[in-house]
Amino acid sequence: MYAPLLSNRYLRSRVIPLIAVAAVALCVALVIIVVSVMSGFLEMVRQAGRQLNGDVIISYPINGIPGYERLAERLEAMPEVSAVAPLVDGWGLLRMPYPDGDEKAMETVQFWAVEPESFDRVTGFLGTLHWTPVTDGLRRTLGSRDFRRDLEESIGNDELATLVDEAAVLRTMEPDRAGALVPRPGTVLGLHVSKANRRQEDGSVRPVTGHRSGSWWMPRFEVILSTLPPRTNLASPQAENVRLRVVNEFRTGLYMIDETRIIIPLEEGQRIMHLDAQALVDPVTGQPTGLTEPKRATQLLIRAAPGIHADALKPLVEATYDAYREAFIAERNNAAFAPPTRGVGLVVQTWREQQARFIEPVEKERELMRTLFSLIYLVTAGLVLAIFWAIVHEKTRDIGVLRSVGASRAGICWIFLRYGFQIGVLGAIAGLGLGALIVRNINAIHGAMGHPPIWLGVFLGIAAIGSAVIAAWRSRGGALLPLVLGGTVALALGGLAAGVFWVRFVVGGIQIWDPAVYYFSTIPNQLDPVACISTMIGAVIFSVLGAFFPAASAADIDPVRALRYE
Amino acid sequence: MNEPLLEARDLHKTYRLGRVDVPVLHGASLRVVAGEWVAVLGASGSGKSTLLHLLGNLDQPDRGGGTIHFRGRPLDALVRWEGDRYRNRSVGFVFQFYHLLPELTVLENAMLPALVGVTRLRWWRERAAIMRRAQDTLESFGLGHRLRHRPSELSGGERQRVAIARALANSPPVLLADEPTGNLDARTGAGILDLLADRHRAGLTIVMVTHDLTIAARADRVVHLVDGRVDEASASAVS
Ligand SMILES: Nc1ncnc2c1ncn2[C@@H]1O[C@H](COP(=O)(O)OP(=O)(O)OP(=O)(O)O)[C@@H](O)[C@H]1O
Ligand SMILES: [Mg+2]
Secondary structure (H helix, E strand, O other): OHHHHHHHHHHHOOOHHHHHHHHHHHHHHHHHHHHHHHHHHHHHHHHHHHHHHOOEEEEOOOOOEEOHHHHHHHHHHOOOEEEEEEEEEEEEEEEOOOOOOOOOOEEEEEEEEEOHHHHHHHHOHHHHEOOOOOOHHHHHHOOOOOHHHHHHHHOHHHHHHHHHHHHHHOEEEEEOOOOOEEEEEEEEEEOOOOOOEEEOOOOOEEEOEEOOOEEOOOOOOEEEEEEOOOOOOOOOOOOEEEEEEEEEEEOOOEHHHHHHEEEEEHHHHHHHOOOOOEEEEOOOOOOEEEEEEOOEEOEEEEEEOOOOOHHHHHHHHHHHHHHHHHHHHHHHOOOOOOOOOEOOOEEEEEHHHHHHHHHHHHHHHHHHHHHHHHHHHHHHHHHHHHHHHHHHHHOHHHHHHHHHOOOOHHHHHHHHHHHHHHHHHHHHHHHHHHHHHHHHOHHHHHHHHHOOOHHHHHHHHHHHHHHHHHHHHHOOOOOOHHHHHHHHHHHHHHHHHHHHHHHHHHHOOOOOOOHHHHOEOOOOOOOOHHHHHHHHHHHHHHHHHHHHHHHHHHHOOOHHHHHHOO | OOOEEEEEEEEEEEEEEOOEEEEEEEEEEEEEEOOOEEEEEOOOOOOHHHHHHHHOOOOOOOOOOOEEEEOOEEHHHOOHHHHHHHHHHHEEEEOOOOOOOOOOOHHHHHHHHHHHHOOHHHHHHHHHHHHHHHHHHHHHOOOHHHOOOOHHHOOHHHHHHHHHHHHOOOOOOEEEEEOOOOOOOHHHHHHHHHHHHHHHHOOOEEEEEEOOHHHHOOOOEEEEEEOOEEEEEEEEEOO
């Protein structure tokens, strides 16, 4: 019964165990932060991969799947499938409206030609549109310098709603020369395709201002997409162009995609890639053969019905494809334009297989981090061991007294194990709190680190001078400890203050989390519960382990020798 | 004569300092009858503390170096937990330098053997009684107003009284006192001895070691520890 009393008392009546608690807390917080950010990052990569590509993808690059519409019908008829979206993808150069003058910038882009309605059903595309009417709900989430606030003022929510409507059909109506309204193909650009869209400090995007045209805000500008269709007469390859009106921009959060992808109407993609229905010409005679080659799509994105796992859906999709292919050949009695067999160029993949290139390295990296940071546990154990060794040594006489009044060896051992356990638990809880605080606010902290507020520098500077003055005052009698202590604090604060001013005025802000490197424009800020629990348990276990050796040596103290002390 | 409560027969104790054997006790014997107050008088370094440690089972005699019997039972036959229990219930130690635990209050120090001796369950059931008893003892020692103080806030005499209260917490039949007044001035020391005398009159058996003749004179019987032996022949009834 004395063990709780003593371990609690030892914990409260001295500073060293608090240092141990703080050290354990720092270790725990460190691991929680690193693993949480990594896990969040991995989760974002996975989510994005699944969201943007559907659960299962049939792809046949360049040549495309002939007669995909009927395949899509068969797939949509499956109860395990909730939506199917055909698309044609390819690479091209996009002639941008900027800068002023005749020499316009060109951006390399990946175009996805889609039917907006089916594409939205599979990927939730319309939810990623950036320029939307500013509702009360949205306004609350917007930073004070978000460009959408300006738009609400300047063009109004009605015009923004029009932009959303036009994105939903990838079409806009414009007067032709005679003044009659005719449809024109529209495009939705990834938010970072336009290099005129600059990232703000608060993470929002604001277009820069051109000197003649006002702001280079993309909607309503015309862009020209040029590509070299691979399916062409190789003797004279000819570029295909399409003029597109920008109707909106989208932001998936996956920087790699927002920087390169544009969405255009499916017909336009089929046309410039030569995947539209074409009357076939006999290659020898040059005469029409009377046959028509069906329209093609290079990918079918398939969204599983709720509760259906991608891995379970994949073999069903494969079977459907095989059945479709057989029916196609049987009907036409001709294998000439038949869809290819699976495996040769045409593949059925789950989103995970398709994204493996991105996901696997991140998974490996996380495991590596986890392993490396497990070394922290040894640090924890070592710290507790060293601190406890000192405490046990200091408490030798008390241990002798306890033995003299009948405490057993196991009882003495238990005091210190309990003590280590308490330090581990307190440290783990404090570490969780600290880690949660930092992870939750990591974007704000990152922003502040890259662009620290000047008041912080001033504050730190004043605090540094203050602690120097206090240190000098306290050690005026010649005492050394306050001088050393205060001096150290003053130096540290002063260094931080200098760092703030250096970053602000010399470097002009730094960005550690570069979205171009980490795919995402914000740092994941969700705690990883598994990491939290395992780290906390690990810290407690290793604190107890660290306490074990000092505890055992305390139990072995010879009471007679211990009592001879004085 | 009565059956001895505590009896040491032909004790040998040798310390090893590096390669050199330092014989401290060779052939020390002592019989203590229940209710007796025995003073062991000896020069510094004669082995008085060593003898007391052996009697209290804090240390063991050399292999084959004699036995100690408590109520007729040899201590070396006790298994480990019985040894712990013997120290907890059957004897109480008082040291020259008090040896109070600095983190605990006066009351907690005085309860320490009771705390050590009970399980958690019994503690919850009996804690009121245990605290009451320690408090009563402290109050009877004139420390009623000091219960929540830390030992560092007390004078030497007060500390030694707390140490005696601690030794008596489990009402052991025997008190082993190692120069209990060695660190105190004459008047304070006399106060402590009065306190022991009170307890002695109430039936407590006391073995007290000292090198001071006048202090030894307070006991019923004085024996001398010379050359590692207890010279029972020199024993003289002083009172
Ligand atoms: N652990 C030990 N190792 C070596 N020698 C020891 C040890 N403990 C005691 N001794 C020696 O044994 C002898 C007896 O010591 P003890 O403390 O019993 O004497 P004492 O009579 O109590 O003396 P004092 O009156 O100074 O307290 C001393 O010479 C001491 O140096
Ligand atoms: Mg001594």
